[in-house]
Amino acid sequence: MPGLYMLDYGAGNVRSLVNAVNRLGYELQFVKDPSDILKADKLIFPGVGAFGHAMEALNKKGYAQPLKEYIASGRPFMGICVGMQSLFEGSDESNLAGLGVIPGIVKEFNKDTKAVPHMGWNAAQVLKSTPEGADDATISGQAINYSINDDSEYYFVHSFAVPYTDKVKDWVLTTTQYGDEVFVSSVQRGNVFATQFHPEKSGYAGLRVLRSFLTGTGIVDDSKVVVKEPVVPANRLTKRIIACLDVRSNDNGDLVVTKGDQYDVREKIGDGNDVRNLGKPVDLARRYFEEGADEVTFLNITSFRNCPLGDLPMLEVLKRTSETVFVPLTIGGGIRDVVDPDGTIHPAFEVAGEYFRSGADKVSIGSDAVYAVEKYLANGCKKDGTSAIETIAKAYGAQAVVVSVDPRRVYVKDPSETIHRVVKNSQKGPNGEEYCWYQCTVKGGREGRDIDVHQLVTACEALGAGEILLNCMDRDGTNSGYELELINDVKAAVSIPVIASSGAGCVEHFDEVFEKTNVEAALAAGIFHRREVPIQNVKDHLRKCNVNCRAVDAEL
Structure with a gap:
């Protein structure tokens, strides 16, 4: 399709x-100049992050008009995420006006009743059909529902959405329930189609939506469409199962997936002391996608300090992985200011941008988050806008910033012995202590800092992080289950989603962590590898335990 363009x-x-x-057999051309937009026969406009940042860029580059x-010309248009939000009159997120194609204002979710951002796999209820009641019918060469299926789940990641009201009723193709709110998850009218969810990150279910736009005419005769009222469904947001790959170079310089035992990745038995090798990262990531992982996380535990930013090995891993893995990808490790061998300085914001352009959807910040919080606390809990969390979230949105926490227990006989937040732990200390505080560490757990997990996560949320990846050094590699006391304490402290990590050893551990902590996601590594x-x-x-989870789509 020579006239298929993407506006980036x-x-x-x-x-x-x-x-x-x-993957669907089509090639895209990129809009490089405002005049390219009007050359397109079909146009896709994906957006990520903040509404204001997107509209500012569109106006600055001369793309808006x-x-x-x-x-208005009637040619097929598809928007994704902020690409859909930009069609409305405006957003509470910014003072800048939207394109004004659709009436309505984008609103922030209510943080008092649920975790925000809305992050994960959720259903989309189709509201448009033919008079005969078929929502998958084709009119003038285009399926009305663009292959969106009530029984499938799609990947959402956003803090702002358009509430469903009668004002936007004629535009609404699907609605989605998140907690106590019903919002517009896709729109369709004439030549306009747009989704709040990310079809390119929604597995084969999402690829089918893209295929419908690419193969269809992209235009629906609205006079032949019947619009029905949404029915408030049962909660369809699923719990996420995340596969984590710890990637580092072995002694031969090859990138391998490894797994530590309380963060030690070297073999303890046999003749050698080699880095434990569990496979190649790109191949394993593809396997996890095919097996039904809802997300894949790469944690780069090799520094690559002498490697120029553009040559970082993990960039190539991401590029190759994103060719065959159509679920969200997170990269952690090395998200900090980088100095090339020639002395060129790349701020963390620029490093993150390289990872995003290489295929990452989220970046995970570890040690630098601890340092940023230490500075934030020393400054009287005032933000200065310079931390990696703040700069990345400002441009790409809070949902793009994950803070990875590596804590360890510090036991005390009595809570009065420390100024830090203390938790009563089911695992007693070496001298029978029942209480502990969780000390944050840096440098892969090698150095402890005088800051506890509660201080860290609350400060990171204030700085703009959108998700917490909560590890526990004491549980890592033990297969003894997640650290429930720690997870519950963090869940009560923040309103952003939390991923439980460290300690999974059997299927019952996943049910246990979801039931006893209400965490949004659970991550595992070695047992999957x-x-x-x-x-x-x-x-x-x-599913046997009545926990919502995404079904595996085996084929396109």
Whole structure:
């Protein structure tokens, strides 16, 4: 399709969308100049992050007016995430006006009743059909529902949404329930189609949506469409199962997936002391996608200090992974200021941008988050806008910033012995202590700092982080279950989503952590790598326990 264009204003991960379109057998051309927009026969506008940042970029690059002219011309348009939000009149997130194609204002979710951002896999209820009641019918060569299926789940990641009201009723293709709110999850009218969810990150269910736009005419005769009222469904937001790959170079210089035992990744038995090798990162990531992982996280535990930013090995890993893995990808490790061998300085914001452009959807910040919080606390809990958390969140949105916490227990006989937040722990200390505080560490757990987890996570949320990846050094590699006391304490302290990590050893541990902590996601590594606990077994067990989880789409 020579006239298929994508409008990239410079925000986030568009590589995954390009790879998804390529996977479906099509090639995209990039809009490089405002005049290119009006050359398109079909136009896709993906957006990531903040509404204001997107509209500012569109206006600055001269794209806004040609974009409105293109839509008014009647040619097919598809927007994704902020690309959908930009069609409305404005957003509470910014003072800048939207394109004004659709009436309505984008609103922030209520943080008092649920975790925000809305992050994960949720259902989309189709509201448009033919008079005969078929929502998958084709009119003038285009499926009304663009292959969105009531029975599938799609990947959402956003803090702002358009509430469903009668004002936007004629535009609404699907609605989605998140907690106590019903919002517009896709729109369709004439030549306009847009989704709040990310089809390129929604597995094969999402690829089918993209395929419908690419193969169809992209235009629906609205006079032949019947609109129905949404029915408030049962909660369909699923619990996420995340596969984590610790990646580092072995003694031969090859990148391998490894797994530590309380953060020690070297073999303890046999003739050698080599780095434990569990496979190649790209191959394992593809396997996890096919087995049903809801997300894949790469934790780069090799520094690559003498490597120029553009040559970082993990960039290539991400690029290759995103060609065949169509679920969200997170990269952690090395998200900090980087100095090239020639002395060129790259701030953390620029480093994150390289990872996003290489295929990452989120970046995970570890040690630098601790240092940023120490500075924040020393400054009287005042933000200065310079930390990696703040700069990345400002441009790419809070949902793009994950803070990875590496704490360890410090036991005390009595809470009065420390100024830090103390938790009563089921695992007693070496001298029978019942209480402990969780000390944050840096440098891969090698150095403890005088800051506890409660201080860290609350400060990181204030700085703009969108998710917490909560590890526990004492549980790492033990297969003894998650650190429930720690997880509950963090869940009560923040309103952003939390991922439980460290300690999973059997399917029952996943049910236990979801039931006893209400955490949004659970992560595991070694048991998935070695197939000791297959991902499908975890999901089968969760369904038996009435825990919502995404079904595995085996084929396109």
